[in-house]
Amino acid sequence: MQPESGHRSSHCFPPRRNEYVAAALILSTLVPTATATVYPSNHKLYKFDYHPKSQGYQEPIRPLSKRQNPIPLIVTNSCGDTIWPGLATQSGEGPESSGFELGPGETRNMTVGSSWAGRVWGRTNCTTGDDTATCATGDCFGRLECEFSGQVPVTLAEFTLSGGVTGRQTFYDISLVDGYNLPVGLVYHPAGNTTNIPPNFVNAACIATPGYLMAPNRTGTYYTNSSFPMPYDTSQTNGGIADWCPWDLQAFPPSKPGDGIFPYPDDQIQRPVFDPCKSACASTNDPSACCTGKYDDPNVCKRSNYANAAKTICPDAYSFAYDDQTSTFIIPSGGGWEVVFCPEGRSTDILSTFGAQLQQIASSGQVTDQVKDTAMNLTYIESRPSGAANLKMPNLLAGVVAAVVAVVAAITL
Ligand SMILES: *[C@@H]1O[C@H](CO)[C@@H](O)[C@H](O)[C@H]1NC(C)=O
Ligand SMILES: *[C@@H]1O[C@H](CO)[C@@H](O)[C@H](O)[C@H]1NC(C)=O
Ligand SMILES: *[C@@H]1O[C@H](CO)[C@@H](O)[C@H](O)[C@H]1NC(C)=O
Numbered sequence: 001m002q003p004e005s006g007h008r009s010s011h012c013f014p015p016r017r018n019e020y021v022a023a024a025l026i027l028s029t030l031v032p033t034a035t036a037t038v039y040p041s042n043h044k045l046y047k048f049d050y051h052p053k054s055q056g057y058q059e060p061i062r063p064l065s066k067r068q069n070p071i072p073l074i075v076t077n078s079c080g081d082t083i084w085p086g087l088a089t090q091s092g093e094g095p096e097s098s099g100f101e102l103g104p105g106e107t108r109n110m111t112v113g114s115s116w117a118g119r120v121w122g123r124t125n126c127t128t129g130d131d132t133a134t135c136a137t138g139d140c141f142g143r144l145e146c147e148f149s150g151q152v153p154v155t156l157a158e159f160t161l162s163g164g165v166t167g168r169q170t171f172y173d174i175s176l177v178d179g180y181n182l183p184v185g186l187v188y189h190p191a192g193n194t195t196n197i198p199p200n201f202v203n204a205a206c207i208a209t210p211g212y213l214m215a216p217n218r219t220g221t222y223y224t225n226s227s228f229p230m231p232y233d234t235s236q237t238n239g240g241i242a243d244w245c246p247w248d249l250q251a252f253p254p255s256k257p258g259d260g261i262f263p264y265p266d267d268q269i270q271r272p273v274f275d276p277c278k279s280a281c282a283s284t285n286d287p288s289a290c291c292t293g294k295y296d297d298p299n300v301c302k303r304s305n306y307a308n309a310a311k312t313i314c315p316d317a318y319s320f321a322y323d324d325q326t327s328t329f330i331i332p333s334g335g336g337w338e339v340v341f342c343p344e345g346r347s348t349d350i351l352s353t354f355g356a357q358l359q360q361i362a363s364s365g366q367v368t369d370q371v372k373d374t375a376m377n378l379t380y381i382e383s384r385p386s387g388a389a390n391l392k393m394p395n396l397l398a399g400v401v402a403a404v405v406a407v408v409a410a411i412t413l
């Protein structure tokens, strides 16, 4: 595939209204209060379940141990430089290592227990010692093996392998809620009983670094194959994504030119290719950006400029606390995951395209022929709005979310 080149584009969109979620933010108990506040996407909604009592509701299952049923957790570095992945376990049996060095092109295979919940991120520009790693982004208290989450800004891959009321669903997402440092892609490794889940339903990617964006090619990314065309954002260009991060949120803004020719701040100033971006919340800890305090309400907390920019550039990623409907993937439990840093391709746009079909799979554990036909239907995929259009929640998806929330209420109340 050819790297994409082109002109910058800009978008206008209204803030998204979120009338369906009544979830509160739960702070991770793993994050020490001394670090920057980290707002993980483990909302109460993560506890919801698609199994209505009337449709074959099942009692919670006791998850198998890691020894009985090891789940693959694979980390691959497709970046041009060495990175130092960090892994934090929130619950369940964690991977063999919680932080290590990974050279360009290297892969590390690990396993976790079937009830693992945790996150994976990439650390960059580390100076290492025996068991130390002091990193420019993602640093975890200077340790090579991470005990806690990494320092913001980081792109996060988050997993709850046995989520839902019954533990029969896997919840996962790519989160930019804590900022962005590296492109991330997720590749599903199906279990024997989940092989029929279409790859273009599950393999999400977020690519917001110039140079990593490939020309539009439905089958050319490794996330899928020619039978299952990938829905992805078509609006971005390598030229355009260089400037997506609001100027004042750059973690390492380019220094002011000495001669004063350029006004400052000014987007005309060349930004570095590797330009980590702090989220509005992580940057200011402002309740209005973090949806905390009196803003802890989906009808009150508005998308920030950062959230709009992040959602435009990575439609499938979490951009702020109340972003659940178009950011959380839910599938039947079973398979494992590969987290790829700097994948080749484009940011995916799966949830706004296949949200309803995914919901059907998650609730039934089955892939019907009709769903499979839709997954293979290029006309359908290309007819869906892309990119910034997602900021207006499609009516179909809105209806699904409303129905699901109603079901949850019926189960839990
Ligand atoms: C790592 O896992 C992948 C996918 O399951 C497999 O193809 C590969 O052989 C494994 N590599 C090693 C070194 O075990
Ligand atoms: C920091 O790491 C990034 C990502 O690996 C790389 O692109 C960049 O060149 C590094 N910067 C320095 C100063 O080494
Ligand atoms: C799309 O990607 C595939 C696989 O990498 C490649 O064979 C094909 O030539 C690409 N098509 C275009 C138009 O780049």
Ligand SMILES: *[C@@H]1O[C@H](CO)[C@@H](O)[C@H](O)[C@H]1NC(C)=O
Binding pocket: 195, 198, 199, 225, 226, 227, 228
């Ligand atoms: C594409 O992937 C699906 C599911 O993994 C597989 O069943 C199918 O044979 C693949 N098709 C091609 C053309 O490789």
Ligand SMILES: *[C@@H]1O[C@H](CO)[C@@H](O)[C@H](O)[C@H]1NC(C)=O
Binding pocket: 069, 114, 168, 191, 193, 194, 332, 333, 334, 365
């Ligand atoms: C697949 O099998 C695993 C292990 O037995 C189980 O935990 C999971 O719920 C199954 N998934 C489906 C969709 O049946």
Ligand SMILES: *[C@@H]1O[C@H](CO)[C@@H](O)[C@H](O)[C@H]1NC(C)=O
Binding pocket: 373, 374, 377, 378, 379, 380, 383
């Ligand atoms: C593919 O999707 C289009 C648009 O939604 C629809 O009109 C067409 O009937 C579908 N084709 C198949 C084979 O399902």
